Amino acid sequence: MRMPAPIRLRELIRTIRTARTQAEEREMIQKECAAIRSSFREEDNTYRCRNVAKLLYMHMLGYPAHFGQLECLKLIASQKFTDKRIGYLGAMLLLDERQDVHLLMTNCIKNDLNHSTQYVQGLALCTLGCMGSSEMCRDLAGEVEKLLKTSNSYLRKKAALCAVHVIRKVPELMEMFLPATKNLLSEKNHGVLHTSVVLLTEMCERSPDMLSHFRKLVPQLVRILKNLIMSGYSPEHDVSGISDPFLQVRILRLLRILGKGDDDSSEAMNDILAQVATNTETSKNVGNAILYETVLTIMDIKSESGLRVLAINILGRFLLNNDKNIRYVALTSLLKTVQTDHNAVQRHRSTIVDCLKDLDVSIKRRAMELSFALVNGNNIRGMMKELLYFLDSCDPDFKADCASGIFLAAEKYAPSKRWHIDTIMRVLTTAGSYVRDDSVPNLIQLITNSVEMHAYTVQRLYKALLDDISQQPLVQVASWCIGEYGDLLVSGQCEEEEPIQVSEDEVLDVLEGLLVSNLSTPVTRGYSLTAIMKLSTRFSSLNRIKKVVSIYGSSIDVELQQRAVEYNALFKKYDHMRPALLERMPIMEKTATNGPSETVQTNGETDSTILDTKHLPSISQPASQANDLLDLLGGNDVVPIIQTTVPTKPASAGGELLDLLGDLSLTGGPTPTPASSVPMSQPPFLLDGLTSQPLFNDIAAVIPPMTAYNKNGLIIEFTFERSNPNPNIAVITIHATNSTEADMTEFVFQAAVPKTFQLQLLSPSSNVVPAFNQGSVTQVIRVLNPQKQQLRMRIKLTYTHKGSPVQDLAEVNNFPPQSWQ
Amino acid sequence: MIKAILIFNNHGKPRMSKFYEHYTEDTEQQIIRETFHLVSKRDENVCNFLEGGLLIGGSENKLIYRHYATLYFVFCVDSSESELGILDLIQVFVETLDKCFENVCELDLIFHLDKVHNILAEMVMGGMVLETNMSEIITQVEAQDQ
Numbered sequence: 014m015r016m017p018a019p020i021r022l023r024e025l026i027r028t029i030r031t032a033r034t035q036a037e038e039r040e041m042i043q044k045e046c047a048a049i050r051s052s053f054r055e056e057d058n059t060y061r062c063r064n065v066a067k068l069l070y071m072h073m074l075g076y077p078a079h080f081g082q083l084e085c086l087k088l089i090a091s092q093k094f095t096d097k098r099i100g101y102l103g104a105m106l107l108l109d110e111r112q113d114v115h116l117l118m119t120n121c122i123k124n125d126l127n128h129s130t131q132y133v134q135g136l137a138l139c140t141l142g143c144m145g146s147s148e149m150c151r152d153l154a155g156e157v158e159k160l161l162k163t164s165n166s167y168l169r170k171k172a173a174l175c176a177v178h179v180i181r182k183v184p185e186l187m188e189m190f191l192p193a194t195k196n197l198l199s200e201k202n203h204g205v206l207h208t209s210v211v212l213l214t215e216m217c218e219r220s221p222d223m224l225s226h227f228r229k230l231v232p233q234l235v236r237i238l239k240n241l242i243m244s245g246y247s248p249e250h251d252v253s254g255i256s257d258p259f260l261q262v263r264i265l266r267l268l269r270i271l272g273k274g275d276d277d278s279s280e281a282m283n284d285i286l287a288q289v290a291t292n293t294e295t296s297k298n299v300g301n302a303i304l305y306e307t308v309l310t311i312m313d314i315k316s317e318s319g320l321r322v323l324a325i326n327i328l329g330r331f332l333l334n335n336d337k338n339i340r341y342v343a344l345t346s347l348l349k350t351v352q353t354d355h356n357a358v359q360r361h362r363s364t365i366v367d368c369l370k371d372l373d374v375s376i377k378r379r380a381m382e383l384s385f386a387l388v389n390g391n392n393i394r395g396m397m398k399e400l401l402y403f404l405d406s407c408d409p410d411f412k413a414d415c416a417s418g419i420f421l422a423a424e425k426y427a428p429s430k431r432w433h434i435d436t437i438m439r440v441l442t443t444a445g446s447y448v449r450d451d452s453v454p455n456l457i458q459l460i461t462n463s464v465e466m467h468a469y470t471v472q473r474l475y476k477a478l479l480d481d482i483s484q485q486p487l488v489q490v491a492s493w494c495i496g497e498y499g500d501l502l503v504s505g506q507c508e509e510e511e512p513i514q515v516s517e518d519e520v521l522d523v524l525e526g527l528l529v530s531n532l533s534t535p536v537t538r539g540y541s542l543t544a545i546m547k548l549s550t551r552f553s554s555l556n557r558i559k560k561v562v563s564i565y566g567s568s569i570d571v572e573l574q575q576r577a578v579e580y581n582a583l584f585k586k587y588d589h590m591r592p593a594l595l596e597r598m599p600i601m602e603k604t605a606t607n608g609p610s611e612t613v614q615t616n617g618e619t620d621s622t623i624l625d626t627k628h629l630p631s632i633s634q635p636a637s638q639a640n641d642l643l644d645l646l647g648g649n650d651v652v653p654i655i656q657t658t659v660p661t662k663p664a665s666a667g668g669e670l671l672d673l674l675g676d677l678s679l680t681g682g683p684t685p686t687p688a689s690s691v692p693m694s695q696p697p698f699l700l701d702g703l704t705s706q707p708l709f710n711d712i713a714a715v716i717p718p719m720t721a722y723n724k725n726g727l728i729i730e731f732t733f734e735r736s737n738p739n740p741n742i743a744v745i746t747i748h749a750t751n752s753t754e755a756d757m758t759e760f761v762f763q764a765a766v767p768k769t770f771q772l773q774l775l776s777p778s779s780n781v782v783p784a785f786n787q788g789s790v791t792q793v794i795r796v797l798n799p800q801k802q803q804l805r806m807r808i809k810l811t812y813t814h815k816g817s818p819v820q821d822l823a824e825v826n827n828f829p830p831q832s833w834q
Numbered sequence: 835m836i837k838a839i840l841i842f843n844n845h846g847k848p849r850m851s852k853f854y855e856h857y858t859e860d861t862e863q864q865i866i867r868e869t870f871h872l873v874s875k876r877d878e879n880v881c882n883f884l885e886g887g888l889l890i891g892g893s894e895n896k897l898i899y900r901h902y903a904t905l906y907f908v909f910c911v912d913s914s915e916s917e918l919g920i921l922d923l924i925q926v927f928v929e930t931l932d933k934c935f936e937n938v939c940e941l942d943l944i945f946h947l948d949k950v951h952n953i954l955a956e957m958v959m960g961g962m963v964l965e966t967n968m969s970e971i972i973t974q975v976e977a978q979d980q
Contacts, residue, residue, distance in 0.1 A: 022945075022948075023945055026944060030944070066948055072859070077859060098948075098978070099948065102951055102952075111856070132977065132978045135974075138959075139955050142959050142960035143959065143960045143961075144856075167974065170965065171959065174959045174962050174964055175960070177962060203966075203967060204964070204965045204967060204970060207965070207966065208964060211963070257967075258922065259922070259963065260966075262916055262919050298918055298922060301918055302918030302919050305916065305918055306916055306919075336881075337879070337880055337881030338881045338882050338883065338917070338918065339918075340881070341881045341883055341917075342883075372877070372880065373877075373880040375880070375881060375883060375884065375885070376880075376881060
């Protein structure tokens with residue numbers, strides 16, 4: 014029994030639209046699918062076309078349609094045009110290279126490429142250009158190339174785009190299309206011109222040889238562009254009064270690629286670019302599109318400075334435009350150019366800052382990134398006010414990036430320490446929970462380094478803690494500081510602002526509150542326990558502290574338990590060491606840069622990535638910077654601050670302490686430097702990998718040690734190391750040994766270097782050099798040698814030997830070359 | 835390069851979808867849904883550019899959209915296309931549809947999906963812009979219909 018004729022597509026659509034629920038729709042579709050399937054089985058040619066059309070509709074709605082793939086092939090092979098059309102459409106929608114079935118199409122396409130009707134040829138080209146696999150492209154490239162040379166403009170333009178697809182799939186075939194490109198640009202038909210420019214662009218992007226080959230086309234392109242602008246109204250290509258803007262934009266882009274890095278081409282384009290920039294109507298979107306493209310091109314090629322200023326001014330005008338799209342586009346391009354033409358962009362700073370208040374999320378993000386790029390020493394105060402205000406009101410997605418950016422900017426350009434700390438406090442209190450994890454150790458280091466602000470800082474942090482303990486980074490920094498500087502807090506000395514009166518018990522209340530609060534994370538609890546412990550040397554309420562510590566000796570959290578147990582041990586067996594262990598932390602060195610160090614590729618300054626062969630045609634556009642902050646430092650490192658103050662460690666406890674610290678395999682002793690040293694060890698690990706300078710780890714082992722002084726039984730040896738992130742710093746450790754039979758006491762080592770160097774002398778391990786080489790005194794010297802000159806040093810030694818003072822001067826000149834090169 | 839062209843209505847029902855890169859059917863549907871979510875949240879007076887959703891390539895790709903009456907026309911492009919140019923392209927596309935269907939409305943798109951595809955095929959091929967001249971496109975389409 015023959016099935017009734019399958020319903021037409023229109024009927025099907027109408028039926029489906031009457032469905033009121035998803036389930037009803039699914040039912041109808043399934044019924045129809047079953048009907049279609051049986052119809053396919055009947056191998057009925059007349060209705061196949063209709064069935065496949067229905068299948069495609071259902072596919073669009075999201076239902077599986079793979080059983081129709083073979084049917085598409087049969088349709089393609091048919092002689093009727095309507096069949097072929099639906100067949101090819103089905104092939105494009107349903108098939109792709111991952112199905113084996115598609116290879117069967119190759120022969121059909123080949124025949125159709127040589128068909129007598131141009132529309133059939135067009136269909137074939139279209140399908141090949143959309144989903145041809147590499148094998149298909151290889152087989153059919155010859156046909157495509159032939160069609161590229163035909164005089165039929167309809168086919169020629171399709172062949173051009175098909176060629177682009179072939180090149181993308183099989184880059185080796187690019188050479189094959191080269192001869193056909195010879196007179197592509199002499200066509201009058203805009204469609205062909207357009208697609209030819211696309212083809213040329215693709216070839217230039219993929220191969221530097223092609224690029225140099227096509228440079229000679231620049232005059233021709235300039236001429237075409239000129240005609241477009243000068244010609245009067247031409248109705249067919251007109252869009253809002255401008256003649257074929259699509260073609261203009263394409264040509265401008267090709268000119269950008271050709272002119273980049275090449276003086277002659279850039280010069281040839283200068284005039285036309287200026288002409289386009291000044292003559293284009295800006296009232297409609299179309300004109301702005303052309304101007305935008307022109308600006309990008311000007312910034313990329315080697316244009317003269319007048320032209321560049323013109324470009325930036327156009328961008329500035331865009332920023333004031335009412336149309337959001339234009340503003341967005343302007344912000345994006347300014348982002349690209351800020352590295353190279355910084356001053357020009359600065360002029361528009363106030364407009365950019367206003368964009369921070371825009372309602373549109375995309376615009377806000379762009380404005381934020383651009384603002385960070387524009388911050389410098391002069392405008393830091395004003396900008397920071399705006400940025401902090403922005404931080405308060407922006408979406409949570411932005412807060413993390415904004416906070417990091419603010420920290421970076423503050424660090425680079427802070428006009429005063431107090432301002433810096435105030436800014437940090439503000440960020441912590443407003444966006445505290447969004448701050449990145451690595452900022453806690455960085456902040457702690459910053460606070461330690463601003464010695465005179467300790468009292469002020471700890472007071473402010475304490476007050477902030479009283480208000481709110483939910484923001485973990487704030488709480489962590491605050492508890493660390495209270496632990497360190499609690500004595501300053503209770504003593505009520507603060508120069509910067511009104512000192513508050515707070516008792517030891519109140520402080521301990523707050524810290525204990527942190528320990529028990531649900532809001533505190535385990536890390537925060539660790540910080541507060543350690544802080545309480547440290548206060549045992551600074552406060553007098555020992556009993557209370559002892560009690561707290563012993564309670565946590567049985568805490569469930571393993572980390573807390575371990576700490577509590579060790580601190581308990583400190584109280585009981587090692588009480589004499591406690592003061593030494595819990596002393597003030599020394600000033601810490603900054604080891605590497607903060608934050609992500611992605612460099613943004615700019616329009617003015619990319620490395621010639623365009624000359625590399627790539628798979629994607631994106632060229633002078635920047636790498637995605639949507640999420641990552643600009644590296645404000647542009648990829649350079651921060652020069653570590655060399656402190657000239659010597660850390661305050663009393664000599665007597667120092668010796669014991671260093672022995673304690675130096676030998677970690679002490680039996681029975683508590684592990685030295687409890688958690689308070691955790692923040693210090695994090696920066697090298699986290700941030701080392703991000704520095705863009707080569708690491709000098711290997712070299713450290715290679716510099717040989719040398720003997721600097723050898724007289725009267727006193728031998729001083731120098732061993733060398735490179736400081737990791739900054740190769741201009743050499744770290745020298747001196748070892749002094751005494752081979753006489755009497756100790757050398759009150760031993761002091763001093764050194765001086767020539768003016769171009771800077772020297773920092775850290776404290777010695779002790780000032781007694783024991784007799785008979787029984788031990789040595791070590792001391793670390795850091796030398797900064799920015800001009801890489803030969804290292805020379807004058808040393809002065811004073812000590813008491815057998816009761817009489819001895820003093821000696823010496824010159825050290827025999828430094829190995831690797832230590833200063 | 836254009837990665838995808840989507841047309842859907844205010845409720846998220848797809849009216850036409852064309853992908854120039856390959857995704858599985860499920861992914862395609864998810865992309866349509868995700869795009870609809872991103873685009874429908876947008877206010878009337880914000881800019882027409884959005885970062886792409888995760889499924890369609892994340893922040894390297896942009897969604898450029900225009901809202902006409904009950905339909906959203908969304909082009910998902912990568913960074914090599916000019917944003918403003920694509921906006922104009924959308925306009926040309928819609929005007930062409932208007933000429934071909936005489937005062938086009940959503941119903942026309944629903945019932946003549948194949949014709950919409952054919953028109954689009956004359957404009958964009960393989961993710962690249964083929965022809966932008968409206969009269970050219972219309973002539974070709976009418977010739978093929980005979």
